[in-house]
Amino acid sequence: MKTTDTVPTGVENPGSPGGPGAGVTKTAPPVPRRTAKAEGATLNVFSHGVLIIWAIMVVTPLLWAVMTSFKTDRAIFTSPWALPDKLHFENWSRAWTEAHMSDYFLNTILVVGGSLFGTLLLGSMAAYVLARFDFPGSRFIYFLFIGGMSFPIILALVPLFYVMQNMALLNTLHGLILVYIAYSLPFTVFFLTAFFRTLPSSVAEAAFVDGASHTRTFFQVMLPMAKPGLISVGIFNFLGQWNQYLLPTVLNTEPEGKVLSQGLVQLAVSQGYKGDWSGLFAGLVMAMLPVLAAYIIFQRQVVAGLTAGAVK
Amino acid sequence: MQHGKYRFIVGFLAAPLALYALFVIWPFIQSIYYSFTDWTGLSPEFGMVGFDNYSRMLDDEIFWKSLQHSLTFAVVLPLVTVGLALFFAFMLNVGGRRRRGAAIAGVRGSSFYKIVYFFPQVLSIAIVALLFQFAYNPNSGAINSVLKGVGLGSVQPDWLGDPDLALICVMVVLVWSTVGFFVVLFSAGMASIPRDFYEAALLDGANRFTTFFKITLPLLWDTVQSGWIYMGILALGAESFAVVQIMTVGPSGGGPDYSTIVLPLYVYQKAFRDGQAAYATTIGVALLLLTLAFAAVVMKVGRRERLEF
Numbered sequence: 001m002k003t004t005d006t007v008p009t010g011v012e013n014p015g016s017p018g019g020p021g022a023g024v025t026k027t028a029p030p031v032p033r034r035t036a037k038a039e040g041a042t043l044n045v046f047s048h049g050v051l052i053i054w055a056i057m058v059v060t061p062l063l064w065a066v067m068t069s070f071k072t073d074r075a076i077f078t079s080p081w082a083l084p085d086k087l088h089f090e091n092w093s094r095a096w097t098e099a100h101m102s103d104y105f106l107n108t109i110l111v112v113g114g115s116l117f118g119t120l121l122l123g124s125m126a127a128y129v130l131a132r133f134d135f136p137g138s139r140f141i142y143f144l145f146i147g148g149m150s151f152p153i154i155l156a157l158v159p160l161f162y163v164m165q166n167m168a169l170l171n172t173l174h175g176l177i178l179v180y181i182a183y184s185l186p187f188t189v190f191f192l193t194a195f196f197r198t199l200p201s202s203v204a205e206a207a208f209v210d211g212a213s214h215t216r217t218f219f220q221v222m223l224p225m226a227k228p229g230l231i232s233v234g235i236f237n238f239l240g241q242w243n244q245y246l247l248p249t250v251l252n253t254e255p256e257g258k259v260l261s262q263g264l265v266q267l268a269v270s271q272g273y274k275g276d277w278s279g280l281f282a283g284l285v286m287a288m289l290p291v292l293a294a295y296i297i298f299q300r301q302v303v304a305g306l307t308a309g310a311v312k
Numbered sequence: 313m314q315h316g317k318y319r320f321i322v323g324f325l326a327a328p329l330a331l332y333a334l335f336v337i338w339p340f341i342q343s344i345y346y347s348f349t350d351w352t353g354l355s356p357e358f359g360m361v362g363f364d365n366y367s368r369m370l371d372d373e374i375f376w377k378s379l380q381h382s383l384t385f386a387v388v389l390p391l392v393t394v395g396l397a398l399f400f401a402f403m404l405n406v407g408g409r410r411r412r413g414a415a416i417a418g419v420r421g422s423s424f425y426k427i428v429y430f431f432p433q434v435l436s437i438a439i440v441a442l443l444f445q446f447a448y449n450p451n452s453g454a455i456n457s458v459l460k461g462v463g464l465g466s467v468q469p470d471w472l473g474d475p476d477l478a479l480i481c482v483m484v485v486l487v488w489s490t491v492g493f494f495v496v497l498f499s500a501g502m503a504s505i506p507r508d509f510y511e512a513a514l515l516d517g518a519n520r521f522t523t524f525f526k527i528t529l530p531l532l533w534d535t536v537q538s539g540w541i542y543m544g545i546l547a548l549g550a551e552s553f554a555v556v557q558i559m560t561v562g563p564s565g566g567g568p569d570y571s572t573i574v575l576p577l578y579v580y581q582k583a584f585r586d587g588q589a590a591y592a593t594t595i596g597v598a599l600l601l602l603t604l605a606f607a608a609v610v611m612k613v614g615r616r617e618r619l620e621f
Contacts, residue, residue: 043520047407047419054400055428058492062431064454065443077452081461122328129324133317141329148336152549152603154576155596156339158583159346162353163339182335185328214320243436246550249557250584261438265558268442281446287439295434299427306433307497 065288069281076277088278095282103256104263104287111173111259112241115180119237120230122181123188128218130189131196132204142193148186157250164251171254179247184237191236195229196222235298235305242291260287343593353589365594375595377570378578381479382599385486385547385574386606390540393487397494398536400429402524404495405502406510416510416520418503426499429492437489437551441558444485448472448559472560475571482555482572486547494539501535502528530616537614544606548599553577575599 068076069091071084095101130142160179161170169175199222207217223230245261252258258266264283271280295302347365351358369375404425408417419425432440447454448471456468472478505528513523529536546552553576560567566577575595583592 043407044419047403051400051403051407051419051425054491055425057488058428058431061443061447061454064447068446080452080454080457122331125324126328129321133321135318135321141325144337145332148332150545150603150607151340152576152596152599154549154553154579155343155593155600156336158353158579158589158592158596159339159342160335161584162589163334163342178331179335182331185332185336189328214316215323218324239434243434243438245436245438245554250580261436264442265438268445268558280442284439284442288435291434291436292431295430296427299430302434303426303430303496306493307500 062288062292065281066285069278069285071278071281073275073278076281091278091282092286094276095279095286099267099276099279099283100256100258100263101283101286104258104260107173107257107263108242108259111176111180112238114174114177115184115241116234116238118177118181119184119188119241120234123185123233124192124223124226124230125218126185127189127192128196128222131193132201142189145186145189148183149190153183153246157246161250171252171257173252173257176248176252176259179251180241180244183247184241188233188237191233192226192229195226195233199225231301232305235302239291239302239306343596346590347594347597349590351590352587353583353592354587358590361590365591368591369594369598374570374573374578375598378573378575378595379598379602381573382548382552382575382602384479385483385552386544386602389483389486389490389547390543392483393490393543394494394536394540396487397491397498397539398529398532400425400491400495401498401502402528404499406520406523416507416514416523422499426492426496429495431492432489433493435489437554438558440485440489441555444481444488445472445559448481473568475568478560478567478572482552482559485555485559486551490543490546494543497539498532498535501532505531533614533616537610540614541607541610544610545603548603548606549576553580575602 064081067084068080070087070089071091072088075082075084126145130138130145164170164175164179167175169178203225204217204222207221208214212220243261244259245265248259248262249265252262255266264280264287267280267283271277346358348360348362349358350361350364403419404422405418406416408419408422450456450468450470450473453471455471459465459467469477471481509527509531510523513527514520518526552574556566556572556574556577557580560572566573566581576599579592579596579599582588582595
């Protein structure tokens with residue numbers, strides 16, 4: 001799964017996006033010896049043109065948000081595109097403490113940490129058994145898992161709400177963790193089953209002959225071999241769970257237990273009458289930056305992880 | 313290998329399967345059952361009502377509105393997103409100046425473009441929706457002040473507040489946030505097409521746009537088709553719920569005069585705002601059927617002989 005650097009000339013430093021203009025390169029027309037070459041040159045200018053326009057359209061809203069988070073409320077409304085008169089860092093500290101961004105971050109880290117670990121553990125256990133063992137009903141269980149990928153979650157959420165209520169799991173972080181794991185299993189099992197099937201069976205057999213139990217073979221031999229697959233599916237699940245909005249909106253409505261995405265929406269609704277828009281923008285940027293930074297650092301793995309499922 | 317095999321299988325499958333059955337499968341089955349009851353969700357008592365919810369749904373004007381909007385999403389969004397992404401990916405891969413005899417070449421800095429285009433994909437859709445809600449603000453939002461700045465002060469649309477524009481505004485946001493993913497996906501597919509194919513076609517006098525339709529698209533067909541289904545499911549499901557619920561006005565989202573209501577949001581409103589859980593599951597079943605029908609249609613229409621290369 002190689003998704004980046006397919007073109008040898010792509011040498012811009014991935015660590016520094018450097019603004020929308022950084023992709024501009026020399027477009028001086030080459031000597032048009034043949035018409036085909038002239039066509040190529042025109043196309044080249046045209047391609048750079050449209051590609052740069054879209055890059056600007058992607059980056060501008062994000063930069064605008066960063067800029068706005070440093071402005072005063074008055075400036076936000078009177079001149080939305082002007083640079084801030086000075087960097088109002090107090091917006092950020094207000095968002096962090098008064099607007100509960102610190103709580104939202106902590107909740108999100110707890111929920112995603114727990115559910116990511118659970119998803120990878122349970123997902124790889126199920127996938128390993130489904131990929132390597134033949135037993136009655138194995139195909140049925142496999143399709144039961146992957147069927148969950150295409151069903152609209154909202155349909156299940158109505159009864160799930162009451163299932164959770166009866167089990168006293170509603171509005172608790174551990175309840176949310178269990179639900180995140182359950183709804184991450186279809187893709188995780190699908191992906192890891194395919195991955196375990198590609199691993200050579202001779203190693204596992206050798207371990208087994210040497211007296212290792214099935215369980216020990218799995219944890220000490222197979223799981224380390226599956227590391228690349230676990231990383232890809234782990235990144236996929238991390239982003240999905242970190243950004244999750246629908247599940248917590250329905251199942252986790254206590255104000256102090258909110259996770260980032262729903263906490264921000266809550267903030268936006270309440271700022272409607274408090275009028276602290278600069279604080280809200282600071283919160284937005286605060287939530288945006290860690291994910292963007294992580295993406296830029298690990299971009300090769302992130303892209304591989306996120307596109308892995310669609311290619312299969 | 314037989315020793316303890318079944319004990320191991322049961323031991324490893326029990327926990328994931330139990331969790332999955334309890335939180336995913338069981339609620340799905342329950343919701344189909346509930347759609348034949350008059351359950352409110354507020355009290356545990358309910359009775360069977362047969363197809364009453366379904367006939368009520370067929371007379372429900374707002375249901376038809378949300379169905380129409382969800383259908384629009386499922387048709388327009390994959391078309392625009394996949395189309396734009398194919399265009400950008402093609403530009404990235406063959407739009408470059410040729411160097412040293414290569415028939416086609418990628419543009420310079422193509423990896424930079426791919427990194428930037430992918431940004432929205434890693435952000436929460438909730439954050440994206442909030443951001444654009446501000447951009448669309450009619451009084452002091454980013455878009456209207458740009459219009460003012462370029463001398464179009466008289467053109468100040470109400471964007472999300474305008475029943476005719478709100479749905480388009482919402483769709484633009486979904487396109488903005490998903491195009492990058494497909495550019496990267498298609499670009500990887502295009503890069504694996506052997507360059508000789510292009511070389512041969514160009515030698516035979518084809519221009520680059522012909523090569524797109526005669527070489528690139530047919531060889532990329534499988535990826536395009538799965539991308540199409542992926543985008544459609546996304547446009548029918550959680551993504552459209554988040555964008556509409558967060559961005560549009562009206563009582564708990566849905567736009568002025570329900571002009572942006574979509575099926576998942578209508579399910580949510582009926583269940584958790586109006587206390588009509590049984591009716592909500594009925595609409596949910598309609599959404600399930602729509603999703604399955606969409607996937608089936610795309611697979612059927614898109615069926616081509618698989619090309620090996």
